[in-house]
Amino acid sequence: MKGVNYNWGMNTCPYCLSAVKQHKAGLNHSGSQRYECGVCGRKYTPVPQPHGYPIEVRQEALALYVDGMNLRRIGRTLKVDHQTVANWVNAQAASLPAAPLPTEIPMAVNELDEVLTFVGEKKRRVPRDQR
Ligand SMILES: [Zn+2]
16 A cells, blocks of 8 residues: 555445444554454455465466475475465365275276286296296
């Protein structure tokens, strides 16, 4: 707001929509002016601060994390605190649907196992009956 309260005298409570008895009630954690409604008694922030980092930085951080870069390196690369990157990753992970649990071991895994065993024996070049 840079010292100019352009909302002075024209705040409206977002809950009860009353425009009277709106008074200042301190600042929130990011420094925005909070108001208390004298009609319904609730508090609100008419002009909240925008989020700290642009969405592009956040998406870039998530892309680097998916690529396998660690949190501290992402933080150094994008000049963002690594804990902030961790918060973004956790928030993104929480917004994803849960992975479905397999009900039985898929047949493809068994077949792949046999192929690997065969290749391993072939490399030794020892016939099965001479071991
Ligand atoms: Zn109200």
